[in-house]
Amino acid sequence: MRILNITAQRPDSTGSGVYLAETVRCQTASGHEAAVVAGVGAHDEPFIGASVPCFPVRFDTDELPFHIAGMSDVMPYPSTRYRDMTPAMTAAFVRAFEGAIARAAEAFRPDAVLCHHLYLVTALARETLPDVPVCAVCHSTDIRQMKMHGLERERIIAAARRLDAVLALHEDQKAQIVELYGVDEARVHVVGTGFNAAVFNEEGAVRDAEGALRTKPFEIMYAGKICGKKGVPSLLEALDAAARSDEARRFFAPAFSEGALDGGMAPFRLNLVGGHSDEAEYERIVERARACRFPVELPGRIGQDELVAAYRASDVFVLPSFYEGLPLVIAEALACGCKAVTTDLPGVRSWYGGHVPGASVLYVEPPRMTTVDEPLADDLPAFEARLARAVAQACMMPRAQVDMAHISWEGLTERIVSAVRDCIG
Numbered sequence: 001m002r003i004l005n006i007t008a009q010r011p012d013s014t015g016s017g018v019y020l021a022e023t024v025r026c027q028t029a030s031g032h033e034a035a036v037v038a039g040v041g042a043h044d045e046p047f048i049g050a051s052v053p054c055f056p057v058r059f060d061t062d063e064l065p066f067h068i069a070g071m072s073d074v075m076p077y078p079s080t081r082y083r084d085m086t087p088a089m090t091a092a093f094v095r096a097f098e099g100a101i102a103r104a105a106e107a108f109r110p111d112a113v114l115c116h117h118l119y120l121v122t123a124l125a126r127e128t129l130p131d132v133p134v135c136a137v138c139h140s141t142d143i144r145q146m147k148m149h150g151l152e153r154e155r156i157i158a159a160a161r162r163l164d165a166v167l168a169l170h171e172d173q174k175a176q177i178v179e180l181y182g183v184d185e186a187r188v189h190v191v192g193t194g195f196n197a198a199v200f201n202e203e204g205a206v207r208d209a210e211g212a213l214r215t216k217p218f219e220i221m222y223a224g225k226i227c228g229k230k231g232v233p234s235l236l237e238a239l240d241a242a243a244r245s246d247e248a249r250r251f252f253a254p255a256f257s258e259g260a261l262d263g264g265m266a267p268f269r270l271n272l273v274g275g276h277s278d279e280a281e282y283e284r285i286v287e288r289a290r291a292c293r294f295p296v297e298l299p300g301r302i303g304q305d306e307l308v309a310a311y312r313a314s315d316v317f318v319l320p321s322f323y324e325g326l327p328l329v330i331a332e333a334l335a336c337g338c339k340a341v342t343t344d345l346p347g348v349r350s351w352y353g354g355h356v357p358g359a360s361v362l363y364v365e366p367p368r369m370t371t372v373d374e375p376l377a378d379d380l381p382a383f384e385a386r387l388a389r390a391v392a393q394a395c396m397m398p399r400a401q402v403d404m405a406h407i408s409w410e411g412l413t414e415r416i417v418s419a420v421r422d423c424i425g
Contacts, residue, residue: 161183166181220271227285318387
């Protein structure tokens with residue numbers, strides 16, 4: 001089968017970008033032919049393997065004189081918020097992607113199209129290729145955009161209802177798709193997510209033996225965009241309160257050899273891995289990190305090998321985000337031997353509980369929200385207290401051994417290809 005994969009943003013960054021890149025890799029590995037239409041910067045490389053034809057739409061050019069439009073308001077590279085796009089910017093976006101999709105279809109002759117995000121570029125694919133089966137993967141940031149503002153709303157909804165299939169990450173998301181877009185429930189298929197087990201695993205990890213008394217702090221890690229919507233400031237507040245608390249130090253003391261904490265050593269340290277785009281917000285986070293009573297590292301964006309090494313060196317992975325689809329970083333962290341703490345967001349607990357039963361994951365009740373991803377400020381202190389307790393509990397609890405081999409990109413791609421194939425007459 002010849003599959004044209006389409007995204008409006010870079011296919012090497014963010015969860016949805018990794019999702020596209022990995023499923024394209026698996027498409028070609030299993031004998032399918034793949035091509036990609038993607039939004040990239042003026043001088044960016046296509047980010048896809050040399051054997052995969054890529055039809056880039058270049059931003060920051062005369063044709064598109066603004067940054068890549070990002071599905072999240074905060075991206076790990078310079079970006080434009082959809083809500084800030086003027087009619088002229090939207091028209092330029094439409095022209096550029098309609099042209100790229102038409103050129104790709106003419107050159108590649110796809111049997112089917114697989115779009116990422118139930119949003120504007122998917123609508124353009126449906127309109128441009130009325131005689132080709134078009135399917136789309138929902139990543140939840142599209143639902144967020146639809147709830148936050150009205151850019152091309154009716155156009156997007158009309159196109160979504162004409163898609164041959166919609167692929168959801170989990171059951172809660174499927175229900176949201178049916179309600180928000182009015183898509184026939186029978187055409188929405190739950191496919192989940194995956195991770196690369198050949199890369200993300202415990203091979204070479206060195207950790208203290210279970211139950212051994214520690215002489216060094218617990219290693220806590222976060223990976224993702226360094227911004228407020230991901231809950232990073234709340235994580236710093238939560239852990240700093242714990243580091244300053246005599247009660248918390250007494251809680252951690254049984255895990256350490258006698259006297260290890262007497263010299264003022266904090267019971268944990270934090271590694272915040274990821275990029276940022278809002279410089280002012282990032283500087284506020286850096287300043288808060290410097291004021292913490294425990295060590296905080298901010299290495300920025302790192303390569304995959306470094307990311308794997310960071311997971312393997314960590315005891316607990318924390319994702320305190322206020323809005324997610326189905327975060328694959330949890331799967332990566334678990335596969336590398338971390339215990340995990342995450343906000344109890346819709347669909348996440350049920351999916352991981354069903355696919356990785358018994359995994360060492362603790363879920364933290366989120367604060368109430370004023371918008372889709374903006375927490376109520378008055379609720380943050382209580383949320384941060386819950387988060388601190390969960391992280392402390394995760395540090396001290398034994399790690400469960402779980403089998404994650406079946407949650408692979410290969411298995412996910414098989415499910416996606418099966419749904420796409422069913423759409424071809």
